[in-house]
Amino acid sequence: xSVLVQMRVTAPDVDQFVAAHNKFAPLFAEMGAKDRRxxxxxxxxxxxxxxxxxxxxxxxxxxxxxxxxxxxKEAGTExxxxxxxxxxxx
Numbered sequence: 001x002s003v004l005v006q007m008r009v010t011a012p013d014v015d016q017f018v019a020a021h022n023k024f025a026p027l028f029a030e031m032g033a034k035d036r037r038x039x040x041x042x043x044x045x046x047x048x049x050x051x052x053x054x055x056x057x058x059x060x061x062x063x064x065x066x067x068x069x070x071x072x073k074e075a076g077t078e079x080x081x082x083x084x085x086x087x088x089x090x
Contacts, residue, residue, distance in 0.1 A: 001056060001088070002053055002054060002055055002056065002089075003053075003054050003056065003057050003060070003086050003087060003088060004051065004052070004053055004054075004086070004087035004088075004089070005050075005051070005052050005053075005054050005057075005060050005084065005085070005086055005087070006049055006050070006051050006084070006085040006086075006087065007049065007050045007082055007083070007084050007085075008047065008048070008049040008050075008082065008083040008084075008085075009047075009048060009049075009077050009080050009081070009082045009083070010044065010046050010047050010048075010080065011046055011047075011048050011075065011076060011077055011080075012046065012076050012077075013076050014040060014045065014046060014048060016074075016075060016076045017038070017048055017075045017076060017077065018038060019074070020071055020074035020075035020076075021036075021038045021050065021075070023074060024067060024070075024071050024074070027063075027067055028052070028063050028067065031059055031062060031063035031066070031067075032054050032055035032056065032059035032060070032063065033052040033053070033054055033059075033060070033063065034052065034053040034054070034055075035051075035052060035053050036050065036051070036052035037050070037051050037052070038050050038051075039051065057086055060086075
């Protein structure tokens with residue numbers, strides 16, 4: 001069952017984060033992410049959230065295991081606390 005995944009973090013360098021997002025987008029797409037987009041908070045310019053439709057919660061976890069560490073290094077978010085929310089369509 002597909003899920004909408006929201007992942008939020010406060011990125012020290014948003015431009016670096018967006019560059020990493022763009023670089024890794026095809027890799028995450030190969031693993032089941034669709035319409036993966038990044039948003040910036042209006043109230044905090046360093047708070048960003050990634051939103052993506054995933055084929056399944058398991059597919060998202062598999063991609064995170066495979067590419068998560070490399071993504072965080074590229075994005076400048078290594079060691080930071082992420083908030084993840086999984087949404088199911090009603």
